[in-house]
Amino acid sequence: MSDNRQRIGIMGGTFDPIHIGHLVVAEAVRIEYHLEKILFIPAAEPPHKQQMQITPAQHRYLMTVMATCSNPHFQVSPIELERQGPSYTVDTAIALRKLYGTDTMFYFITGADAVLELASWKDINFLLELCHFVAVTRPGSVEQLNKVIHNFGTQGKEHIHRLDIPLLDISSTDIRERIKGGRSIKYIVPENVENYILKEGLYQNSAFPI
Ligand SMILES: Nc1ncnc2c1ncn2[C@@H]1O[C@H](COP(=O)(O)OP(=O)(O)OP(=O)(O)O)[C@@H](O)[C@H]1O
């Protein structure tokens, strides 16, 4: 590879809870794009989920630490938990650029579903200058992906990359639904995360929205 700049992946998410879909995606992108590490960044206030009830950040952060601890290339950053207000990715990208300097290239990893909404993200054109996006295929969002990337013109061509992975029909919504329904989540989340959810009694309250 001719570009010698450090390459870091950012896996942002609500992680309510984190599941093996997140881990498989992050590892696939790490390998494909030769990234040195992946920073998992739990969102304090996910901008597009402000009307939803979400689990307190300390639980989501701890589960993210547990899920990633066996991979030496994965790290968890509390950067968005330390900020007030909606967790806009552009603010995180600016902060990371200050922290790591201009010699680092950032790759923000998202499922295809999130990319379909990219045009509504805060300061998206500036964000696309600050980092690359890797859009991984996800069930239900494969068809429109190329069109969305195309709509961003040159910026899309150069800074939004599509990575096709074996589709994983796994979501936090389904996991919360399973727990409410008393069904197993074994092997869908890492074992330590499963134990934590059970110990803390997370997602069992029937008032919790799925
Ligand atoms: N199975 C999956 N395949 C590909 N990408 C995924 C998958 N699950 C999550 N992602 C991506 O990971 C990022 C963080 O996702 P998030 O924490 O919102 O999980 P989620 O499973 O989508 O949650 P929810 O069901 O509550 O919306 C998003 O960019 C999302 O598209």
Ligand SMILES: O=C(O)c1ccc[n+]([C@@H]2O[C@H](COP(=O)([O-])O)[C@@H](O)[C@H]2O)c1
């Ligand atoms: O910056 C924005 O406007 C923006 C809008 C929607 C989502 N995001 C980020 O995208 C990531 C995935 O979001 P979510 O809601 O699918 O968990 C997470 O890091 C969010 O902070 C960011």
